[in-house]
Amino acid sequence: MGVPGKAYLIGAGPGDPGLLTVRAVELLGRCDVVLYDRLIPAGALDSLVATGTELVYVGKEPGRPSMAQDEINARLVELARAGRTVGRLKGGDPFVFGRGGEEAEALAGAGVRFEVVPGITAGVAAPAYAGIPITHRDGASAVAFVTGHEDPDKPEPVLDWDALAAFPGTLVFYMGVRNLEPIAWSLVEAGRPEGEPVAVIERGTTGRQRTATGTLGDIAARVAEAGIKPPAITVVGAVVDLRDELAWFEQGRPLMGKTVVVTRAREQASALAERLSRELGAEVVAAPVITTEPLAPEEVDPALGPIDRYDLICLTSRNAIDPFFAALRRRRLDARALAAARIAVIGSSTAALLAERGIDADVVPGRQVAEGLIEALAGEEVDGRRVLVARAAEGRDLLPDALRERGAQVDVVALYRTLPLPPSRASLEAAARADYVTFTSSSTVRYFVEAIGDAFPRAARIVSIGPATSATARELGLEVHVEAARHDVDGLIEALLEDARSS
Numbered sequence: 001m002g003v004p005g006k007a008y009l010i011g012a013g014p015g016d017p018g019l020l021t022v023r024a025v026e027l028l029g030r031c032d033v034v035l036y037d038r039l040i041p042a043g044a045l046d047s048l049v050a051t052g053t054e055l056v057y058v059g060k061e062p063g064r065p066s067m068a069q070d071e072i073n074a075r076l077v078e079l080a081r082a083g084r085t086v087g088r089l090k091g092g093d094p095f096v097f098g099r100g101g102e103e104a105e106a107l108a109g110a111g112v113r114f115e116v117v118p119g120i121t122a123g124v125a126a127p128a129y130a131g132i133p134i135t136h137r138d139g140a141s142a143v144a145f146v147t148g149h150e151d152p153d154k155p156e157p158v159l160d161w162d163a164l165a166a167f168p169g170t171l172v173f174y175m176g177v178r179n180l181e182p183i184a185w186s187l188v189e190a191g192r193p194e195g196e197p198v199a200v201i202e203r204g205t206t207g208r209q210r211t212a213t214g215t216l217g218d219i220a221a222r223v224a225e226a227g228i229k230p231p232a233i234t235v236v237g238a239v240v241d242l243r244d245e246l247a248w249f250e251q252g253r254p255l256m257g258k259t260v261v262v263t264r265a266r267e268q269a270s271a272l273a274e275r276l277s278r279e280l281g282a283e284v285v286a287a288p289v290i291t292t293e294p295l296a297p298e299e300v301d302p303a304l305g306p307i308d309r310y311d312l313i314c315l316t317s318r319n320a321i322d323p324f325f326a327a328l329r330r331r332r333l334d335a336r337a338l339a340a341a342r343i344a345v346i347g348s349s350t351a352a353l354l355a356e357r358g359i360d361a362d363v364v365p366g367r368q369v370a371e372g373l374i375e376a377l378a379g380e381e382v383d384g385r386r387v388l389v390a391r392a393a394e395g396r397d398l399l400p401d402a403l404r405e406r407g408a409q410v411d412v413v414a415l416y417r418t419l420p421l422p423p424s425r426a427s428l429e430a431a432a433r434a435d436y437v438t439f440t441s442s443s444t445v446r447y448f449v450e451a452i453g454d455a456f457p458r459a460a461r462i463v464s465i466g467p468a469t470s471a472t473a474r475e476l477g478l479e480v481h482v483e484a485a486r487h488d489v490d491g492l493i494e495a496l497l498e499d500a501r502s503s
Ligand code: SAH
Pocket: 014, 015, 039, 090, 091, 092, 093, 094, 095, 096, 097, 098, 120, 121, 122, 123, 126, 173, 174, 175, 176, 201, 202, 203, 204, 205, 206, 230, 231, 232, 233
């Protein structure tokens, strides 16, 4: 046997991917295999693990066969013993109603090294996002975390209702939605006032958070009326009333309640996802179905002429920047080799990345597509000049063709290729019930359609970044509902917002 492996019991937080800990993010980036549950942020996992990490779904879901706890324990031990770095990602905190204790015991018993990474538990996070401080100087000086779902195999109920009713502070119930009525009347029967405020928070911290409030006397009816379903947290106590003033998360965000799929390549998904969720309140499903990979030097270098002799260099994507400079280094050159060349890029984000290298692009088109760059280059002298077009292996020939027509000597060099990345089951499930699917390139359309197959969200509105992407979508039989007028992330968000406002 080789080097012994290690298992990490990692808390994933309550749903908002921003509530993962720094340690969790760091570990997910280097685990070889991750066993995960249903309650982790949909799709967040795909963008956090390294390409090639094995993702194993072991969650329990009502009405579906699930992996038994013993089997999960055994899998963890077996994988770690085989020398793997194993992540066991669990919703919220692994040791709060997550059976993480049993998993740790199994690992300890088998002599496997392990670490526990605490997570933000739903009983703290969901009330916070609903505007309910679970403790308060005025009258809530203790808080109890209680299970609302007792182990059906236990002969006697373990909850002591008299003690809970007498508890001097806030009660927070996990897993209690289905038993809400008996929970409420057990508390009242044991002496808790019938008029005591109660809140039930569904899918707290996500774009689908909903909250119902009432009293112990009427909360069950109100929750039934609102159609609130698990997963939800129930908060009992006077602090619930503070929500009237403090419900910061549920107010003023135009995409609250909408699920939006982001299919941009994982390296680029974050800016779009971040704005949609944090500023606008959408539930973002990152289905980063493509990734890019630099081509090997032996594929790149033969196609590349003397770099310091190009008159014009066109970099067609931000993915081209790193491999381009790597090629420069292989020839023992640095940025000074570009001193004589004019430099053109397709998009402002490519220009920004180039600026970090100390180079200001000379040509940045307003319309960020190949056609836009061709237009923007109309004023450049290219006849008889040496031009380099650096791009993706599967790039279109529009730009080199247009330049050749104007008499340029064009070298086309592919620096990277785009690869499909199979989305996890959690992302696909979340994507299947989306309100919007956004496409930022033709390849994202192709790969997403292929990956999701029959589960494609028929009712979703489709948002495309520009005409080339829309054309591909239509070729594949999709109806494009919204096309951005400006072909960049801001333009796409603007178009989506306008559509959400008018529908
Ligand atoms: N270990 C988890 C709890 C697992 S038990 C934690 O620390 O949060 C599962 C229960 O957690 C659900 O039935 C629900 O009561 C609660 N829960 C988990 N995520 C939630 C969320 N986003 N919003 C509301 N409740 C949630």
